[in-house]
């Protein structure tokens with residue numbers, strides 16, 4: 031089948047862990063070098079040590095991957111839905127068996143702590159599990175006698191080749207929000223993972239090969255802007271799923287829809303957490319702290335601004351400051367570590383520049399994470415927990431996504447004022463309320479206008495069988511990731527009206 035050895039074979043021969051190898055494209059079931067000349071180093075962000083090397087792919091590499099996917103499409107579309115599902119059942123089993131290995135590799139290349147990477151792999155598994163139900167999920171509707179002797183039925187059919195472009199912060203889970211559904215419904219895929227941490231998903235592609243996914247059904251190109259633009263422009267790509275910053279989500283949405291593709295583009299966030307005076311303060315503190323500092327703030331669902339209403343403000347403020355100051359930084363593979371590094375030196379500098387700006391703009395900096403150092407890991411990309419108070423909504427730290435361990439704590443007179451602060455944000459990914467009042471929670475849900483809402487929950491992360499995606503500048507498109515929306519996005523409903 032393959033004239034180049036698979037990476038799995040190479041790794042076995044070298045006896046080397048996957049993290050010390052070159053990252054290569056996967057096209058038509060073969061591992062190929064990218065044709066670009068620019069190289070990137072994949073780095074362990076806790077130590078700054080290199081883990082692997084990636085050559086950036088070109089437009090030609092994307093073209094080759096799209097042709098492979100186009101060629102595989104008729105065979106895969108004609109493969110019965112239960113057989114397609116069976117490949118995913120096997121993949122689910124393999125990923126579950128390799129869960130610990132994957133989680134450890136993911137901590138090494140991303141930096142988040144091992145409990146979080148175990149959780150991420152689990153969330154990925156749940157999406158594969160959900161996609162295994164495709165024979166039922168793809169069912170259409172029928173109505174007999176829509177007119178005398180005439181019946182009508184819908185058939186959900188795949189569309190062809192989909193492009194999937196993903197960010198660095200959940201490099202295992204986010205590709206699995208999409209490609210298992212795309213292939214389960216009978217499409218073929220070109221995946222462009224984040225160039226910053228591509229190694230662990232590469233391992234999942236090896237497991238997909240082992241599970242029996244035929245050549246050409248899933249193709250992977252590694253690269254950056256040139257690859258993304260080539261996917262958006264390619265005439266043989268019928269649709270694009272994108273997750274990343276709002277700036278790039280908007281670019282991808284405009285560019286890919288301009289060439290007639292269906293697009294779902296999930297963007298950035300600035301998530302508000304409102305604490306009412308009747309809240310269970312222990313629960314609110316745990317949830318807010320976990321949401322803001324979990325994954326070192328690099329989650330699209332991370333809380334960013336806490337608004338304490340009335341008497342709740344001094345309570346949550348004091349508790350947050352104590353709790354944030356006690357967070358232990360370190361290597362995520364150490365089970366005692368609370369918070370790992372950020373992804374890169376460039377991202378550390380970006381987060382630090384937001385803190386500089388917040389201070390220069392006059393916000394009260396109550397805990398400063400700049401210059402954090404972890405003994406023995408001086409080469410890592412560290413930012414310690416940081417807390418600002420009284421963040422005016424027009425400051426950059428109050429409006430822009432920082433994507434680091436930086437909290438704002440504000441006060442509001444009442445729920446109305448807190449909701450007004452939240453509504454001033456251009457983002458609409460997630461929000462949370464902490465209260466023991468069902469009436470206040472209902473009012474919040476009714477008026478939030480934000481897609482993912484937590485009630486006494488700090489990270490409003492829906493399970494695989496619910497849709498995932500934001501509103502306002504956090505989302506471009508209509509059908510979201512996961513759940514029934516995923517099946518709708520990757521299929522078209524064909525309506526047949528018959529008279530015999």
Ligand code: NAD
Nearest residue numbers: 196197198223224254255258274275278296297298299330
């Ligand atoms: P990013 O936008 O920099 O990159 C995302 C993808 O786009 C990557 O594959 C990258 O190679 C590509 N890309 C980057 N710049 C590009 C350009 N100019 N033109 C074309 N393609 C380009 O995002 P990131 O830093 O990898 O991830 C963090 C962002 O993702 C945050 O904003 C976060 O909120 C967002 N995110 C959103 C969700 C969600 O569900 N809404 C989930 C996870 C992450």
